[in-house]
Amino acid sequence: MARHRVRWVESGGGPLIAVPETVLPFWAGAEGDETASDYDRACEIDGPVGLLPVGDGAALVLGDEPAATAYLPDHATFVRRYAADSEADVLSAVPAALATAEWEKEVRWKVPGPVHLFDSARPGTDPERSDPLRVTLPPGPYAVRAAWTRPGPETWLGLVQLRALER
Template sequence: MVRYAEPGAVEWVESGGGPLIAVPETVLTFWAGADGDETASDYDRACEVDGCVGLLPVGDAAALVLGDEPASTSYLPDHDTFVRWCAADSEDELLAVVPTALAAAVWEDEVSWTVPGPVVLFDAAWPGDDAVNTDHLKVSLTPGRYAVRAADVRPGPETWLGLVQLRRLPD
């Protein structure tokens, strides 16, 4: 995990250039990443996701692909939102505009994501078995269905961030 500020500040996950993926912890071993003998690897499937978010089957669950930008990403539980650092002079500047960005966002269409519990965010190229040994972030989610929506927001001339917000749906 990358830390841009004092200890205890937000932790960021980075990719080697491809998409990040949030895989339910219970099915991590089923994610092969760029490895595998198949014609199209799991990583290839993640790269084919068009837009900011998409879902891919993994085991008996689904993983959330954060596509479009290979930006440093963190999860802010107070906002139930993955924040993607596309451009900002500092972490403080970026985090300070999150509430304004959430209020001003023009959201893409929602997808419905069912999770069995916590998920692990990491570079989609890595196999799930190796995810905890690489740059990753564990996100504690309550089991159930979530509406997932995404937006790119430019709250300032040199500040740009991606938002992927989760909203718990009734069972």
């Protein structure tokens, strides 16, 4: 794996969300006058991943428990750190975790280009407040699958892998 700086995104307690850059202005987070905010909709996702309509696109919700999450482009995978002694332990465990994971059912996600990963309670229009991680993805359809793994006695990870599909 190429060495690059890994940036972790954390939430204040709710799910993280990957919103396509083209529809960021339409994500209101926990703000708004509606009876159910975008954040409330994200919290209703049952399982490790789900899709929510945003503008004329869809956002990917990383559900279940909140966990520090990074995107590893070499593996096209969001890695969620539930327990580990160090970042080095997490990163060294990823290849084995990917090889032995028992994957949940895939979802199909149409991505128009780069996405921003951030706390779903934050609005997409305020990058200073949401502190997003920008993930560059080529436009197109993706199969998204998720798994919980325990590659070591002290290392528990969630994996959300993206696989580009033919158009």
